[in-house]
Amino acid sequence: MTTRRITNDDIRRTVKELCIKANTVLRPDVLEVLKKGADEEEKGSVSEKMMRILIENAAMAEKETMPICQDTGLVSVFLEIGEDVSIEGKGLKDAINKGVEEAYKDTFLRKSVVADPILRDNTGTNTPAIINLDIVKGDKLTIWVMPKGFGSENKGSICMMNPTCTEEDIVKFCTDTVKKAGSDACPPYILGIGLGGTMDTCASLAKKALLEPVGGKNKKPHIADMERRIREEVSNLGIGIMGLGGKSTVLGVRIKESPTHIAGLPVAVNLSCHALRSACAEL
Amino acid sequence: MKKIATPLSDESIKSLKAGEEVLLTGTIYTARDQAHLRMCRMIEKEEKLPLELKGETIYYCGPSPAGERIIGSCGPTTSSRMDAFTEPLLRVGLLGMIGKGSRSEEVREAIKRYKAVYFITPGGAGAYLSKKVKSSVVEGFEDLGPEAIYRLDVEDFPLVVGIDSKGNDIYKRGEK
Structure with missing residues (x-):
């Protein structure tokens, strides 16, 4: 080569x-x-x-x-x-x-x-x-x-969950993060979520998840199902654009997962405002 | 749609109801984190502020550079970061605030007490909002760069009343 x-x-x-x-x-x-x-x-x-x-x-x-x-x-x-x-x-x-x-x-x-x-x-x-x-x-x-921007970056959070926690616990943590952000971080939101790795890589995965197509879904069916569930729960918060209570609270949820340790299950949420910005080039 | 002008009169403030859409025309001043911190310290020391706040309206905004334009993108920043600095400004006569997102209970109480008003405007629409700005000049704290105080003349700036002078708060829906 x-x-x-x-x-x-x-x-x-x-x-x-x-x-x-x-x-x-x-x-x-x-x-x-x-x-x-x-x-x-x-x-x-x-x-x-x-x-x-x-x-x-x-x-x-x-x-x-x-x-x-x-x-x-x-x-x-x-x-x-x-x-x-x-x-x-x-x-x-x-x-x-x-x-x-x-x-x-x-x-x-x-x-x-x-x-x-x-x-x-x-x-x-x-x-x-x-x-x-x-x-x-x-x-x-x-x-x-x-x-x-930091309006939304400020509202992200990470939790080092127990390996025995349920998928419901993870969905709840992600939903609570958005609930805390409320109307402050320019809803409707896009969620980048990291699962696994170490504390630092999990946060990085959450950010990288925001590079994935917003309307797409994870290749693994059980992870794609979590994306769907989180989206549903967050939508139920009914925050809406500017916090006016309209229909749009979340535009997309993407998860990136990684191998992790037997003793842990890191979960990170990197919240993005509706103006999720990135650009890519291949050299 | 209802149109209002700055400086806000007592009658016009009184007429505004939480949740109502309005278009604002007139002069407003940008100020965000560092400008708030400085103004509060100056008020504490009884120093002269770079602008007379009495009757004025502050916009929580740090625009992007203007270049050849009147102003760059100029959407609102998160209001709650200004919560701790809001009461002293209302005390010296500030009447209107424009930003995005919810306010603390202390701020809601202070708005009611001073018969002021808090407006919200869409975040992440900075290019759109820049077209509503007819002039922009630095008024104070120039060393703060994007965080300086700018005097903006705006025309039909789109707002929604977030907290009205009676303390009604659109973010308290269903919390009572």
């Missing part, structure tokens, strides 16, 4: 383009569930009107290359690097951060990153990005960029 060469400069340029695309072009799968949600609202209701505003907002953002939401997020970058890929040039991490910086600095994207959680000085570049690396088979390099 020959090695494919990809330069750090290709990566920098791609990350920059993906940051701009993710912030200005709403994912087609997200737009689709939003439209479906709007159609399900009571005709002429405030909720329906507000749902239509979101759809109009997405069209305006794309047409005018404006951010869908002013909170253009803290950027998570996910790289799947094929074993047969050779990355040329120094500093992969620098290349990724440079790409983010070029997208955000001196442009229309808001810089929302502070250098220190206590001192809180804005870095002015929206870097550093949160970088996740994975090694996969093949000669491709896939990059996902997910700028996530």
Whole structure:
């Protein structure tokens, strides 16, 4: 097998383009569930009107290359690097951060990153990005960029559950997380859920679950069934857009699972607002 | 649909009912976490604020950069983070607040006590809302960047009354 060469400069340029695309072009799968949600609202209701505003907002953002939401997020970058890929040039991490910086600095994207959680000085570049690396088979390099606002990020939660807990317990924990978020984090929500792994990987799985198509389902039937049950329970909360009690409380639930330890069952919920933003490219 | 203007008059505030849709025209000021913290500290020390709050309306918002436009995306941020700083601002005369999401019981009580009003506007619709803004200038705390206080002139800005001056709260449905 020959090695494919990809330069750090290709990566920098791609990350920059993906940051701009993710912030200005709403994912087609997200737009689709939003439209479906709007159609399900009571005709002429405030909720329906507000749902239509979101759809109009997405069209305006794309047409005018404006951010869908002013909170253009803290950027998570996910790289799947094929074993047969050779990355040329120094500093992969620098290349990724440079790409983010070029997208955000001196442009229309808001810089929302502070250098220190206590001192809180804005870095002015929206870097550093949160970088996740994975090694996969093949000669491709896939990059996902997910700028996530903190209105919804603040409402996520993780629970290290007992291995003997029931599926009902898991459904309840996920539902309670959304109940606590209430109307604060821009419902209708999209839920990314991590099951298994360790505390840290579980949280990461929850975030990665948000990269999956919102309208899709897990390949394993028992996990897909949990996605469906969680969606049903969360819908029953009746929060609705802006908390107005309309029909749309959740637009999708996706789960990513992983092997774990005999003594535990970590469960993490990464809550997303309706404006779930990400973009992907394969090099 | 009902149209209202800022500065909000006592009569117009009195007429607003929780759950009602309104279109707002006039001047509003952005302020979020750090601006609230600073203003509260200044009120405590009896210092002069960058703007006279009496009769004014604050919008919990940190817009994205304007570039060549009047303003960038400018949707609301989560109101509950401002809960702890709201009573002091109402005490010095703030009358209107615009944000997203529910408020604490303390804030609801204070809104009732000071005969103020809390509005909500759709989050995640920043591009759409930017078209309702006719001018934008930095009014104070410029060093805070996106968190600075901006004076915005808005036209037909779409709102829903979240908590009215009688303390009726749309988020308390079914909790009584």
